[in-house]
Amino acid sequence: MNTLKTLTRNFHSCGHECAKVVPKNLKGRGKSSQEWLTRQLSDPFVEKAKMMNYRCRSAFKLVEINEKHGILKPGFTVIDCGASPGSWCQVAAAETNSNKAQETKPVGLVIGIDLLQIYPIPGVHLLGNADFMKDETQQNVKSILCERKVDCVLSDMAPNATGIRNLDQENITKLSYSVLRFAVLTSSVDASLLVKLWNNGDVPQLEKDMLRFYKTVKMIKPVASRSESAEVFMLAKGFLGLKS
Structure with a gap:
């Protein structure tokens, strides 16, 4: 994985230096489509x-x-929740x-779940449309874990x-609590949990609740996560661990 780490470092630097690319042939596209295309062409992590x-x-968020x-x-x-299209499963596998x-290395187990169908990934159990x-x-x-x-x-x-800030935050927080509950019931001692949030709501309460079950909890903003997001x-x- 040394090559992967080197490439990641190189693109971290490139992300700050690459000039903004203005796409051509935008006629007929809406403003949001134009902005998305411009972002994609200027993004070193896409390439x-x-x-x-x-x-x-x-994938590079999880790599970092x-x-x-x-x-x-x-x-x-x-366990990868919200796995589609599968880049995190690729990294985990x-x-x-x-x-x-x-x-010569121990063989792990990766399970990916998503509402959307996911194309097969070598070494990953996928539950699409779930x-x-x-x-x-x-x-x-x-049942796949089998104890x-x-x-x-x-x-x-x-x-x-x-687009309603309070409602959106409530919905993503609800997802996070569902994942937390599942993790608490299925994890081994010293296991980890990583969840995505939007940093504009009741994040401190979730952090407090996580600290009931984990030694440390911290907020992370990977370089590959767009700054405007x-x-x-x-x-x-x-x-x-849980006491019986």
Whole structure:
């Protein structure tokens, strides 16, 4: 993975230096489409994702977080909530060796869940067209685990934005609490939890509640997360376990 780390560092620098690209042939496109296309063409992580065969640029958010905090290791069991199109599962499969690419390393287990269908990924159990918020889906995940405890729960889930700030924040916080509850019930001692939030609401309360179950909780804004986005990630490490 040394090559991956080197490329990540290089593109971190490029992200601050690359000039804004103005796309051509925008006739007939709406303003929002033009802005999105301009962002994509100017984004070094988009090109890097193509180079490294990741399904989307969000892979580098998890790559950076893992490099700094070591939440994915060979042999780990990982649940990825909101997995489509699958870039986080790709990273998790490589880091946990669930794809069996490293013969001498322990083989992990990665399970990805999303409301959308997900194209197959080597070494990943995928539950597409599945709502993580439903008990049926969570029971399906537990059946795949087969009593195996989870080492890391990831959530890149976010609700469809309504434009109403309080409602949007309430919806994403609800998702986060659902993931927290699942993690608490399925994780091994010292496991990690990573959830996406929008940093414009009752984040301190969620942090306080996470600290009931984890040794440390911190807010993270990866370099690959666009600066204009309210997106942040809350990382909880060192699951304390549950007393019977």
